Amino acid sequence: MILLDVMGGVALLLWGLHMVQSGIVRAFGAEIRHVLTVALRGRFKAFLAGVGVTALLQSSTAMALMVTSFSADGLLGLVPALALMLGANVGTALVVQVLSFNISAAAPVLLVAGVVAFKRGGRTRTRDLGRVSIGLGLMLLALHILLDSVAPAEQAPGLRTVLQVASGAPLLNVLVAALLTWAAHSSVAVVLLAMSLGYSGFATPAAGLALVLGANLGSAINPLIEAGSKGDPASRRVPLGNFINRVAGCALFLPFLDRIAAGFAGYVPDPVRLIAGFHLAFNLALAALFIVPLGPFARLLERVLPETGKPADPAAPLYLDPSAVDSPPLALACAARETLHMGDVVETMLQRALATLTTDDRNLVAEVSRMDDAVDRLHGAIKLYVVRVTRDSLDDREARRAMEIIAFAMNLEHIGDIVDMNLMELAAKKIKRKLRFSREGAEELEAMHRRVLEDLKLAFGIFISGDVKVARQLLDEKTRFREAEIAAAESHLARLREGRPESIETSGLHLDILRDLKRIHSHVCAAAYPVLEAAGELRASRLRSRSRERLAPARNGDPR
Numbered sequence: 001m002i003l004l005d006v007m008g009g010v011a012l013l014l015w016g017l018h019m020v021q022s023g024i025v026r027a028f029g030a031e032i033r034h035v036l037t038v039a040l041r042g043r044f045k046a047f048l049a050g051v052g053v054t055a056l057l058q059s060s061t062a063m064a065l066m067v068t069s070f071s072a073d074g075l076l077g078l079v080p081a082l083a084l085m086l087g088a089n090v091g092t093a094l095v096v097q098v099l100s101f102n103i104s105a106a107a108p109v110l111l112v113a114g115v116v117a118f119k120r121g122g123r124t125r126t127r128d129l130g131r132v133s134i135g136l137g138l139m140l141l142a143l144h145i146l147l148d149s150v151a152p153a154e155q156a157p158g159l160r161t162v163l164q165v166a167s168g169a170p171l172l173n174v175l176v177a178a179l180l181t182w183a184a185h186s187s188v189a190v191v192l193l194a195m196s197l198g199y200s201g202f203a204t205p206a207a208g209l210a211l212v213l214g215a216n217l218g219s220a221i222n223p224l225i226e227a228g229s230k231g232d233p234a235s236r237r238v239p240l241g242n243f244i245n246r247v248a249g250c251a252l253f254l255p256f257l258d259r260i261a262a263g264f265a266g267y268v269p270d271p272v273r274l275i276a277g278f279h280l281a282f283n284l285a286l287a288a289l290f291i292v293p294l295g296p297f298a299r300l301l302e303r304v305l306p307e308t309g310k311p312a313d314p315a316a317p318l319y320l321d322p323s324a325v326d327s328p329p330l331a332l333a334c335a336a337r338e339t340l341h342m343g344d345v346v347e348t349m350l351q352r353a354l355a356t357l358t359t360d361d362r363n364l365v366a367e368v369s370r371m372d373d374a375v376d377r378l379h380g381a382i383k384l385y386v387v388r389v390t391r392d393s394l395d396d397r398e399a400r401r402a403m404e405i406i407a408f409a410m411n412l413e414h415i416g417d418i419v420d421m422n423l424m425e426l427a428a429k430k431i432k433r434k435l436r437f438s439r440e441g442a443e444e445l446e447a448m449h450r451r452v453l454e455d456l457k458l459a460f461g462i463f464i465s466g467d468v469k470v471a472r473q474l475l476d477e478k479t480r481f482r483e484a485e486i487a488a489a490e491s492h493l494a495r496l497r498e499g500r501p502e503s504i505e506t507s508g509l510h511l512d513i514l515r516d517l518k519r520i521h522s523h524v525c526a527a528a529y530p531v532l533e534a535a536g537e538l539r540a541s542r543l544r545s546r547s548r549e550r551l552a553p554a555r556n557g558d559p560r
Contacts, residue, residue: 011141023131107141111138117130169548177194214250234306320334320382342378345371352371357426386406450518451484
């Protein structure tokens, strides 16, 4: 029963940590990213950012995975990344310091306040902070359960013998704590467990400090394993550097644990406070020891783990030449080429969208979604590049071309969103329910899809050439496409009246796909409007012109 209580307490503690972490990320995710961006400017700022962010997230493991990802993507230098990890370990120790005080009485208040905020906060930051409050309450409650559950087991004579053996083997304590931390993905949970063992007399002060060393070592294992699953050795630099720091710290402190425990006990007789204080002192000592020589250490890691050649990033701009910004005509030509590159990705997405609807390939659905991420990043790069070009004065023709590029890129981005968020969702639904279109329905969808692709090629031609004749042709296609969409919907309804089983099962999917193809086609046809407007071939409003046509005969006495 004691073992079950301990397991339940640890599980509750881990769940509370998870709630705090998820609530903080949802409430302050953008601010956290901003802090990490500021941390790029130096190792000491990175260290402080690591302390602050990890104190909020309450997980150095989560911080390590985030920093490893940023460093692997080239968003964070190796030296600031390693400094962030030193700060993250100190931040975790600060969390343990707060929890080491007897504040379990605050648990009910935090739980009640959190539930009220979570229930009444709607989809706002208040709801996320309510989640954080509930998580903190659960952590304090779990700590109280651990302290109360472990104490009675001290009387078991067999367990006393085991503990005496364990107390005399500090290396074994380190390894056990490291294994528990790896399994739990949380050094905070294991240090708090060590505090409860020390409080109940289960562990001697030296054994408690050995458990702290193991928890610090174990927190560096998961990011290292996660990075090891990736192909590029460079992605393992940050987790390996952090792991080496932990191993060095354990090797330095392990031989002197008895003396350290005796020295701490003279100032801090409370075993809970002793373990928490050593945890903070250990991480501060490692930070002071390693933060200065991080430069040579980073260069050593770069030599040991060289960067391999990376495959071409589909989201990387190919034609946005920064040196051309001072020459608007050249820069706008670069932006136009990049927009066509973006258009090629969108065209590929459209081509594969039909394949996902006909072949039921789940991998293809995921691939199309990844391509939409590339489209979004290309759109952002094009927009920022054109904005840089327009900071200087442009003539009317250049300004008009800049707006055409932004408008066309925006329409392509909308097409990508429709394919990803709508068509791929419908494809996933079709795969999950194992549905099949009727033969006629499938042919109609393929015909509509083919027309969208053909008209997209027309749109590319208009964007490059500005041909008024082709622009008129594309707008005529918009009318014919609308008529074809109505005819396809009526044909589908006719099959429903006939009671065709395939049509009945896929009716919602079929009509939704037609609707989404029509929306995509509207964005395709939008490429014609800037050209026709510049040529003076667009009326200000079709509604106004119709009303004038109706009023004109009346003024002339025409009974129409």
